[in-house]
Amino acid sequence: MHKRKLTGLLLIVTMVMFCASLKAQKPERIEPPSWWIGFQEPKVQLLVYGKDISTLKPSITYPGVSLERVILVENPNYLFLDLSISPEAKPGKVEIAFKKGTKTISKGSIDLKEREKGSAQREGFNQSDAIYLIMPDRFANAITDNDAVAGMREGLNRQDPYGRHGGDLEGIRQHLDYVQSLGFTSIWLNPVLENDQPESSYHGYAITDFYKVDPRFGRNEDYKKFVDDCRSRGIKVIMDMVFNHCGSMHWWMNDLPEKDWINVFPEYTPSNYRLSTVADPYAAKADIELTTRGWFATAMPDLNLQNELMKNYMIQNSIWWIEYSGLQGIRMDTYPYPDKHGMADWILRLKKEYPDFSVVGETWITQASKLVYWQKDFPNKDGYNSHLEYLMDFPMADALTRAFNEGEGWDTGLQRLYDVLADDHLYRYPLNMVVFAENHDMGRMAHFYGGDLRKMKMAAAFVATVRGIPQWYYGSELLMEGDGAKSHGAIRQDFPGGWPGDQINAFTKEGRTDSQNEMVNYLSALFQYRKASKVLHEGNTLHFVPLNEVYVYFRYLGDEAVMVMMNNNDSHDRMVDMSRFEEILKNYGSGTEVVTGQKYNLDTITVPAKSALIIELHK
DSSP, X not given: OOHHHHHHHHHHHHHHXXXXXXXXXSOSEEESSEEEETOSSOEEEEEEEOTTGGGSEEEOOBTTEEEXXXXXXXXXXXXXXXXXXXXXXXXXXXXXXXXXXXXXXXEEEEEEEEOOTTGGGOOOOOTTOOEEEEOGGGTOOOOGGGSSOTTOSOXXXXXXXXXXXXXXXXXXXXXXXXXXHTTOOEEEEOOOEEOOOSSSOTTSOSOSEEEEEOTTTOOHHHHHHHHHHHHHTTOEEEEEEOSSBOOTTOGGGGSOXXXXXXOOOSSXXXXXXXXXXXXXXXXXXXXXXXXXXXXXXXTBOBBOXXXXXXXXXXXXHHHHHHHHHTOXXXXXXXTTSSOHHHHHXXXXXXXXXXXXXXXXXXOOOOOHHHHGGGSTTOOOTTOOOOOOOEXXXXXXXXXXXXXXXXOOOSSSTHHHHHHHHHGGGGOSOGGGEEEOSOOSSSOOHHHHTTTOHHHHHHHHHHHHHSSSEEEXXXXXXXXXXXXXXXXXXXGSOOOTTSSTTOSOOTTSGGGSXXXXXXXXXXXXXXXXXXXXOHHHHHOEEEEEEEETTEEEEEEEEXXXXXEEEEEOOSSOOEEEEGGGXXXXXXXXXXXXXXXXXXXXXXXXXXXXXXXXEEEEEEO
């Protein structure tokens, strides 16, 4: 080939390669995509991802925003940028120039916004609330066009208990009247963020993008609309978040920023799931490491909150969702499994920005002596303070699965409920326990109560009247069954009537059986009453040791009092001599049962077999 032609060809190839390299050196992702003026912490840390992006020098020229630090990591495809935002900054698009020398190679940006008025003062969920738990994929399908999304790994298969069934945010939004009719004031949705996994991704706990709602549920804008509509109705929304793990198909898994971004082992190593090791003063370090660093499942890589960049990424993500969508609560999945110090840092950061915001931790520990380690201000021997105010009351849930199936004993039947309450001396904040009989991981009540409607009504009565914040699992008012120990899919059923073409619509009275309507009506009466009962929200508790399987307890506040009487005998009504409760009843002369409206004097009261009476007391 002629030398001049060869030189020209080489020049063209070089120019093409140079242009390709310039094209590659651009940010593919900047997270978070937006931030706000006016936070107590004026800094935000951006994760920037792009091919060889670290070879470029970022710069910002935006009034009130300064680039304070550029952090390089092991992987040249990442940059972490610390921005400081002045209170005087104005909303707008903050452009970031990525330069080589003086030449700008590429640009990126984030949106800078004003905070919603009153955002810092928002009220979280509290004892005045009752929580309705919904699995979004299984509640209602309003938009069938998003049931399967092109390019996503898993499509629709409603016949598979572990498949995608098509429920979405709009379906839930369209049935808010139903939720309100039951008396619930808060909604907890299982995670709604993208789970682009090849199978069994319907539950939401294998997140593949922490800044994106799963398109099969809707868009980010749809989630915000859902929260806005709930807030306009006086319903608080609790977002289910996961700091312990992500999905194996998360976008960063093929190109991690740093080797210790996740907890890595030579081969797959699961957690030992022994949460007692974290608080155990005698625990071997190897056991603690396995508990907190082992993976939850093969499809869920374990996130390393000891990595400061990772910890800050997750903390900022939670703040982003609170501010973006207007949340009033967070339920944190697998709370004790990540690094406990990182989790405490998270709570402190949230409280700095939202002093009255509420977080409840999933702390699946059924012994109060071990569970109290995780509640704020407990005097732990190691000096650890979680700063977490609200806990899921797993000791009570464990007792509720058994109590109504057993007869009288020193530690069986209703004595189980008494004993769990007797452990409240351990908690710094016993009113901050979220009380439930079941959830999306446990068996359905109708399963472990053998389909006995009487037992289910007793459980509902107890959850609605005992100290703390009640939580109910969607569909149990329809007597849905399912053994969670055998199949999670079996306890995450579709709500009848939530899908186009469903032959039965259980959202309506006409679409329910007599037994279902009996349960729905009872539940509604309970929680509509509770909604306006300050004594059930804030009241003290006085209870009496169960005798003959009759358990009587009182909630009282000032001059107000509610008496709950439970008869756990299977076939015997019990006539109760009320003189035993003189220390509190001396202040009252009569009472009204809150569900039936029946009037009672306070000499003797007959409690029907397998039932509960909830009696508002009168002077």
